[in-house]
Amino acid sequence: MKLTVFAATGGIGRRIVDLALDAGHEVTAVARNPRDLPAAVRAVRADLSAADPAALESAVAGADAVLSGLGWRSRSDAGIAVKGTGAIVAAMRTTGVRRVVVVSASPVATVASPGRPSPPKYDPGDGFVVRTVLAPFMKSLLRKPYxxxxxMEDVLRDSGLEWTVVRPPRLLNKPVTGRYRVAYGHNxxxxxxxxxADVAHLMLRTVDDPDSVRQTVGVAY
Incomplete structure (x- = not known):
């Protein structure tokens, strides 16, 4: 497949790139600073905090799917997920690319937004400790990123595209195992x-999964 990966030098994006190349896919990698990307990819430089959709069209044109690991690295990245994803969606609409898989976070299941003003108080997958201690603490600590x-999820729901949002919990730096649990529509x-690396593995696997289209997908060990 022809894949375009955004935030391709980030913690998840770079792992998507590596796994996609290992699987024999043709990869276009979009990053703020793409100089450290593998020589086998087509590298495109773009700052998604202030991206012009027209500048992204050449990166997505002809792709079978777009994957995004876009998210916060520091406070200077405020708003990058919604801004960057909005530009990606606009470029996809212009070029006729339909399939997009993005990473979000499990606490977002209960975060209100204009497009989802009354989310559930608790996600069905969250246990007692997560509901009463961890989720409230993390949402307070990381209120702006969430x-x-x-x-960003609102943008995708309104896009008309064939989107999937992957919502992982706490992220670890571990080698890919391919052994994890998945839940559709909840954590x-x-x-x-x-x-x-396993989030990246699932995102690649999800590209061809019709059951994941217009779905949130929880993933965890």
Missing amino acids: QDLAL VRHGMSIGR
Whole structure:
């Protein structure tokens, strides 16, 4: 397949690139600073915090699917998920590319947004400790990043594209295992963590999964 990967040098994006190349896919990698990407990819430089959709059209044109690992690295990235995803969606519409898989976060399941003003108080997959301690703490600590991701999900729901949102819990730096649990429409029951490489593995696997289209997908060990 021809794949375009956004935020291709990030923690999840780079792992998507590596796994996609290992699987024999043709990869276009979009990053703010693409100089460290493998020589086998077609590299495109773009700052998604202020991206012009027209500048992204050449990166997505002809792709079978788009995958995005876009998210916050620091406070200077405020709003990057919704801004960058909006530009990606606009470029996809212009070029006729339909399939997009993005990463979000499991606490976003209960974060309100204009497109989803009354989310559930608790996600069905969250256990007692997550509901009462971890989720409230993390949403307080990372309120702005999670709000950004919730707005990003609104953009996708309104896009008309064949989108999938992958919502992992705490991310780890571990080698890919391919052994993880998946839940459609809610978080994984008692799921506490997942390796970034396994999130990338699931995102690639999800591209061809019709059951995941216009769905949120929880993933965890």
